[in-house]
Amino acid sequence: MEQLAHAAYGLYLVLILAGAWAAVRCRNLVRALLGLIMTLFGVAGMYFLMAAPFMALMQILIYVGAVSVLIFFAIMLTRTPGGEAGEEGGGARPAVRTVLALLSGLLPAAILAAVILTKAPQSLPLKPELPLGRLGQFLTGPYVLAFELISVVLLAAMAGAVVLGFERRKSA
Amino acid sequence: MSPLVLFHLAALLLLGFGLYGLTSRRSLVGMLISVELMLNGAGLALVASARLTPASDELGQLGTLLVMGLAAAEATLVLAMVLVAAKRWGTSDSDRLSALKG
Known part of the structure; x- marks a missing residue:
């Protein structure tokens, strides 16, 4: 069982790695988006591995279904006048830019990894799966304010998007 | 390595890739994709901490759910902003969007 879990972890890690690589390196943005979707599925698999199936399904529903x-x-809506939709213009990336970006990505991750590797608390055996009812009770009980606030934030974002869209049409 | 460390390293991987993409990408949509990578890493770390430490399980999973909701709201707003920028300047290249007042 233990080895099976490690094998599944490795598979999901490969999915995440390959997807993230495509998401940040592909010149074609549609391919980058496909990489992002692959990563999202890998993370959903990790949620399944942690016996949190609700989170995995929400990940697929919200991220893969809506955000992507x-x-x-x-x-598709930001194609350049002469160019193909989804192509990132600007010619080859300067090497300096890549090196600086690598530094900015690696440095925080390396510092945090060092902290985790030295200071991580003991890992408990996996808790029993959380029944969905408990989550609902928490959401409508002690965390009802957060629940309402996220609805307000979503409403504000939708209204803001609609207002921005109208402004665009008026100025055109 | 314990499972907790393994899951957190995967989350860190996502953070690193996201930061790299955010700084190296030129188009606004590519930067949005990188931000989504980082948000996913945050969610993975939250759920791993909730499931594998004595911390409250409900709190971690609900926190991740709220992160997902915020990501959806953020993606909506960024989509509208990118559309406005693309309409007004004819490009969504972050290097060429340098005017403070159009």
Whole structure:
């Protein structure tokens, strides 16, 4: 069982790695988006591995179902006048830019990894799966304010998006 | 390595890739994709901490759920902003969007 879990972890890690690589390196934004979707599925698999199936399904529903479709719309609606939709322009990336970006990505991750490797608390055996009812009780009980606030934030974001869209049409 | 460390390293991987993409990408949509990578790493770390330490399980999973909701709201707003920028300046290249007042 232990080895099976490690094998599944390795598979999901490979999915995440390959997807993230494609997401940050592909010149074509549609391919980058496909990489992001691959990563999202890998993370959902890790949620399954941690016996949190609700989180995994929400990950697939919200991220793969909604957010990536939004990003796809953004790619398709921002095509340059002469160019192909989704191509990142600007010619080859300067080497300095890549090196600096590598530094900015590696440095925080390396510092945090060092902290985790030295200071991580003992890992408990996996807790029993949380029944969905408990989550609902928490959401409507002690955390009802957060629940309501996130609805307000979503409403404000939707209203803001609609207002921005109207302004665009008026100025055109 | 314990499972907790393994899951947190995967989350860190996502953070590193996201930061790298955020600084190396030129188009606004590519930067949005990188931000989503980082948010996913945050969610993974939260759930791993909730499931594998004595911390409250409900709190961690609900926190991740709220992060997902915020990510959806953020993606909506960024989509609208990118569309406005692309309409007004004809490009979504972050290097060329340098005017403070259009």
